[in-house]
């Protein structure tokens with residue numbers, strides 16, 4: 001059989017062709033192959049996003065959550081202590097706070113417990129009368145812990161993004177684009193990205209009795225700063241949907257409306273309006289990670305969710321921020 005060479009159409013890179021052929025060539029080598037993909041990639045207003053219900057188990061997970069809300073069951077968000085884990089936890093906490101008062105969260109200690117679900121934590125959470133655990137950023141292969149939860153009468157929804165590498169996955173509702181038979185078109189979401197897709201699915205499903213959405217779309221958008229931090233923090237590929245999430249997330253971040261984060265930005269002398277992905281990677285993420293390393297595992301979530309509504313709370317958060325900044329300075333010194 002004759003070999004047939006396939007060339008790109010002459011003007012596939014149309015409007016960018018002369019402007020920056022080198023950039024176009026580099027992007028092409030990274031798999032951005034046609035004009036449509038290129039325009040999306042270079043756009044200041046990327047549109048690429050996917051229907052959350054394409055993710056395996058999304059619908060039954062949403063239905064289980066609806067049931068929990070209707071029955072006023074106690075729900076626990078189970079997270080992780082790194083930047084992705086604390087942003088994901090903060091994101092779902094904020095959404096659920098609009099829907100129920102029966103919501104708590106749990107972040108395992110980096111030193112005493114380590115990453116992921118553990119039996120002791122499951123017992124502790126079950127002992128607090130929790131009926132439903134929703135994990136973020138962990139749990140795909142925590143089979144033993146999920147079985148223990150079930151024995152104790154606690155249902156578990158696992159949301160995660162880690163590769164399962166052919167290992168046995170949990171026998172429960174698992175949302176993870178990387179699991180074998182998940183049809184979600186983009187596999188590289190971070191943990192906070194997966195949590196955001198669940199929030200999106202809830203936003204589309206839950207209605208108040210008057211038919212209006214139970215979760216305001218603006219609320220969802222206001223959480224994209226968290227997704228940007230989680231996505232940059234986990235160093236996942238900034239392609240496809242991640243690019244959209246980070247681009248809009250940076251805009252939200254630059255509006256600087258999250259009180260705790262605002263204090264952190266001031267403390268590290270970052271100017272709202274000019275914060276880049278690099279600033280997130282090299283300044284914001286290390287401070288959040290320092291929270292999990294040096295202080296209580298809950299510090300990061302407190303920083304990201306506090307409304308600083310009372311003088312007392314404002315003082316507390318300000319002290320947290322100061323301690324984090326001081327901590328990070330020390331760490332840098334030690335490293336140097």
Ligand SMILES: [Mn+2]
Nearest residue numbers: 084137191234
């Ligand atoms: Mn992660």
